Amino acid sequence: MMRAPCVARVLFACGTLTALAACAPIQPWVKPYEREHLADPIMSLDPNPVSSDYLQHVFGVREASRGATGAVGGGCGCN
Amino acid sequence: MQLSGLVKDVAAWPGGQRLRALLAALALALAWVAPARSDVLPDDRADVLFHRYDGGGLVVEGPSVLVQKKVTEKFAVNAAYYVDQISSASIDVVTTASPYKEKRQQESAGFEYLQGQTTYSGGFIDSNENDYASKTAFAGVSQSMFGDLSTVSIGFKRTWNNVYRSLKNEATDETYRDPSFHQQNENHSYTLGLTQVLTRNLIGNFDFETDVDEGYLSSPYRQVRYLISGALGTPTAIIGTETQKYPNTRTSNAVSVGLKYYLPYHAAVDGSLRYFHDTWAIGAETLQLHYAQPVWQHWLFEGFYRFYRQNSANFYQDVFARIDEYNYYTRDKELSTYHANTLGVGLSYQFLVPRVRLITKATANLRIDHMMVQYENFRDERYSKLFVGGDNGHASYAGGEPLYVLNANVLQAFFSIWF
Numbered sequence: 418m419m420r421a422p423c424v425a426r427v428l429f430a431c432g433t434l435t436a437l438a439a440c441a442p443i444q445p446w447v448k449p450y451e452r453e454h455l456a457d458p459i460m461s462l463d464p465n466p467v468s469s470d471y472l473q474h475v476f477g478v479r480e481a482s483r484g485a486t487g488a489v490g491g492g493c494g495c496n
Numbered sequence: 497m498q499l500s501g502l503v504k505d506v507a508a509w510p511g512g513q514r515l516r517a518l519l520a521a522l523a524l525a526l527a528w529v530a531p532a533r534s535d536v537l538p539d540d541r542a543d544v545l546f547h548r549y550d551g552g553g554l555v556v557e558g559p560s561v562l563v564q565k566k567v568t569e570k571f572a573v574n575a576a577y578y579v580d581q582i583s584s585a586s587i588d589v590v591t592t593a594s595p596y597k598e599k600r601q602q603e604s605a606g607f608e609y610l611q612g613q614t615t616y617s618g619g620f621i622d623s624n625e626n627d628y629a630s631k632t633a634f635a636g637v638s639q640s641m642f643g644d645l646s647t648v649s650i651g652f653k654r655t656w657n658n659v660y661r662s663l664k665n666e667a668t669d670e671t672y673r674d675p676s677f678h679q680q681n682e683n684h685s686y687t688l689g690l691t692q693v694l695t696r697n698l699i700g701n702f703d704f705e706t707d708v709d710e711g712y713l714s715s716p717y718r719q720v721r722y723l724i725s726g727a728l729g730t731p732t733a734i735i736g737t738e739t740q741k742y743p744n745t746r747t748s749n750a751v752s753v754g755l756k757y758y759l760p761y762h763a764a765v766d767g768s769l770r771y772f773h774d775t776w777a778i779g780a781e782t783l784q785l786h787y788a789q790p791v792w793q794h795w796l797f798e799g800f801y802r803f804y805r806q807n808s809a810n811f812y813q814d815v816f817a818r819i820d821e822y823n824y825y826t827r828d829k830e831l832s833t834y835h836a837n838t839l840g841v842g843l844s845y846q847f848l849v850p851r852v853r854l855i856t857k858a859t860a861n862l863r864i865d866h867m868m869v870q871y872e873n874f875r876d877e878r879y880s881k882l883f884v885g886g887d888n889g890h891a892s893y894a895g896g897e898p899l900y901v902l903n904a905n906v907l908q909a910f911f912s913i914w915f
Binding site for chain 1 (some may be wrong): 508693695699703764776912
């Protein structure tokens with residue numbers, strides 16, 4: 418059976434290693450050669466900006482909320 | 497856009513100190529990350545779209561054109577032209593005025609400049625209609641980092657609006673600008689965004705935006721109803737009307753998170769949630785779902801669903817108990833409590849243009865959306881006996897009309913080419 422001081426030393430070593438790992442530079446976890454699916458056109462976040470801008474305008478003039486849509490819209494009276 | 501200038505500007509508005517600190521840290525982080533290798537600008541493309549909205553007595557249609565072109569490998573320009581041809585007999589119009597036609601025209605131009613993994617962008621938007629003129633300037637910077645797994649962006653937008661009032665010459669059926677009415681307002685907008693590759697099949701994105709408005713924020717046409725005497729919904733109700741009055745300032749915050757996932761059988765599904773709140777006590781939530789499925793060799797089928805709900809502004813009422821009940825008062829249905837469901841389908845066909853080697857790819861696209869909006873405290877005044885000839889065969893009394901329901905169809909047909 419492991420004595421208590423040994424457990425403490427193991428825990429200290431694990432903690433130190435974890436802390437050192439946290440200080441290491443963050444490495445990309447999806448390599449460039451693993452991004453075939455992400456590069457597919459159907460994964461584009463905004464494949465048709467002319468259409469998404471228009472729909473944003475349609476919703477925007479009828480709703481009180483605005484913003485955080487990733488689009489830049491111009492002013493409109495829309496009375 | 498100078499980051500230091502943006503940081504100072506943010507600090508000038510109420511509650512901006514915390515965001516100033518955040519932007520300062522972000523500016524430091526962007527400066528710290530040295531460009532390791534070059535990113536790329538979007539492909540050259542042009543889009544021509546025809547749009548039509550038809551619902552609630554309002555028809556809006558017109559063209560929209562967008563062109564983006566790389567001048568060099570590091571510098572791209574874009575330009576857009578948009579028209580709304582409006583023919584309105586909406587509930588707001590028929591209960592306070594007579595149907596009208598007008599045109600809104602918008603032009604915009606912008607640029608993107610790539611330096612290493614940093615993209616600088618900016619542009620200008622000019623929008624004009626008979627009773628509203630708006631100019632918008634915007635700038636932003638985005639930075640790819642962590643092996644292009646993360647893209648952080650910040651942006652700033654400022655809009656200057658001139659508000660006019662249209663009058664109608666009933667003899668000639670033409671509208672003209674009321675020379676005795678002119679108001680102004682301004683908007684400042686600050687955005688922060690993050691796009692993150694999470695796995696080899698999953699992308700996440702986060703957006704935050706703060707908007708600050710100052711000036712005349714009301715509409716010169718809309719009126720509120722108030723009870724002079726009697727009881728609402730009964731023949732004893734006597735109703736008066738008054739031009740609505742808005743506060744002159746408004747600050748809002750919106751935050752959204754989204755995920756997009758590549759399905760193993762070559763399809764994609766994405767969803768997003770947005771939460772909104774402002775100083776007029778309006779809260780809103782938006783849920784969006786989208787599914788894209790390539791079919792056969794050249795076709796792409798898409799399905800959309802969007803749910804939206806909001807609660808009304810704290811100075812909104814369908815009928816006020818008396819006109820001096822509040823300092824501010826409105827009956828704009830856009831500031832009322834309601835929820836909306838939108839369903840849409842889209843179909844795209846990809847093809848090559850024969851004998852035109854300049855065009856590397858082209859698509860023909862059709863999209864149809866159906867909106868169903870259920871208002872919860874905005875009543876259909878057309879049913880009221882106070883609206884002459886407007887009982888629609890189901891007469892009711894002011895304050896007792898059925899709640900307003902809006903159904904609308906939105907059509908988009910567009911061609912896109914890449915060159």
